[in-house]
Amino acid sequence: MRKLTIIIILIISSFELASGQGLYSPGSPQDDGRFASSTKQVNQFFRRFNGEESADGSKRYYDTDSEYRDRTLRGKFISILFDNETSSVDGQLKADFMKEVLSENLPQYLAFHRGEWFSEVETTFIYKGKKENVTLFMKLQPEGLGYEWVVDKVNFTPFKNLFKKPEGDQKSFLHPMSHEIGFMNLRKAFQDNKLPEAYTPKEYEPDYLTLFLYEIKNGNLKFDNVLDVKFHFFQIDNWYFEVNQFNRPGFNTGWLISNLIKLKPGEKDVVQRYIYDQK
Template identity: 65%
Template sequence: MKKLSVLVLLIISSIQFAPGQGLYGPGQVKDDGRFAASTKQLNQFFRRFNAEESQDGLTRYYAGDEEYHNRELREKYINLLFDNQTSSIPQNLKQEFATLVNSENYPQFLNFHRENWFAEVSTVFLYKGKREDITLYMRLQPEGLGYEWVIDKVSFDSFKNFFNKQEGKGKPFLHPLSHELGFMNLRKALQDSKEPEDYTPKDYKPDYLTIFLYEIKNGNIKFETVKGVKFHFFQIENWYFEVSQFNRPGFNTGWLISSLTKYQNEEEKEVILNYIYDQE
């Protein structure tokens, strides 16, 4: 119940103000055409967020360049990196976030090779002959002289529904004196029972990634296609935001911030992560 209450508060913090409120508040700048219309690649999102490319997108800035991490340029870019057409992010929350990351004394930047960001990939697989939606969570890890994407977690309803561990007084258990019987009652627990997971520790969580790989190796799961990709960021201290791709006419298009939430502590961060991972 406590986690649910925290999640409700976090969701409420992302509700948009009443219709008619302007998309651009004080200090915000509309894209008047000097900026490239679309943030076409995620790498470009990083560069724009950090002010590491010119307004026309043709020149990269590096440490030592006059415009590298320029605060005025960052302010313009960050305000243009939100989805201002469909996402329900309050204007004051955007402004608070933009002011924080671009502060003069403690600016915060995104780092492609740093932890605390990952990809959510919506896929379709054939599972035992039936098309099924499976979500893969990917992260970067160092490998040799570079980096590689790896599958970190899997969310699949068919796997979750396969485990039905009971709780409370009605849960079957192995008697505390089972050792005196040489644990012969394991036959009843593991062979006769349809829910052997009932006999696992309270903190047991099925490893869906291992099951996923096992089923692939057995030929029960076969890749079909990718339906969509979005990214989750926790690199800014006490803030979470989601980046999604928007394909539409106009300037406000490409890879943009589609969700923004401020959290107070690690417990609230864990609630957000569990929500993303579709865990209870």
């Protein structure tokens, strides 16, 4: 079966400049003339977060360079990697995040191929003649000598509406002695019942990705357009942040952190479930 892949070229504009006071100063960072270079790819978000390029973006640093992952440079870069105009991320929360990321004893970095980050792509498809919104969750996977983006999960309202498993007294069931009659009551269950999912295990969850591919192969779903792209990161220990693209005048533009959450034990799974099923 042909692999379903989406290649997205992301071009973004420049970031707002950071204040020269300390590694992070709450409030809107000011332009000091050094951090105004355009950020052309999401990959550059990684490099700036890690301190792997010069302040003006003209040079990429490698582990043989003395400036590579310099703590002060990283602090100034990360300060401007937040949406400082429209998001409601608390200044103290940012400071706590940066303190952990920039720890002198155990600094944390982002790694493109390490996993624990994925993309949420808002698209439109034509489904049975009608334009519908489809959310694709994309992840990187190894392929040959490199990597590729693949569709990992799908969120599609028409599919979700197909499966509304009843619970409690509303749920039909097969009598525990059904085996004694050779399961002849399956006729009633599957011929007369419009909710056959009622006869599945409690842990059953529909495989929407398989349905999605099935409908594409049958010609019922046809790709139309990409509307929006965002990224979800869980790579930093006990933290989650979301990265969105902001196109607006000024320096505080491009791919910026729009949401930041300090995760307590067990909350990572809760946040992920919310992301995957929020529509």
